[in-house]
Amino acid sequence: RLRRSPDPQPEPEPGRPRPQQVPPRPPHP
Structure with a gap:
C-alpha cells in the first residue's frame, strides 16, 4: 500500500x- 496521498476515508x-x-x-x- 503506497503512502503518498492520505486516504479519503480512514480505516476503521x-x-x-x-x-x-x-x-x-x-x-x-
Whole structure:
C-alpha cells in the first residue's frame, strides 16, 4: 500500500464495521 496521498476515508478501528458511504438523497419536493 503506497503512502503518498492520505486516504479519503480512514480505516476503521479493529473490531469496528467500516462506515458505508451513503449516497446523497435527492431533496424531497
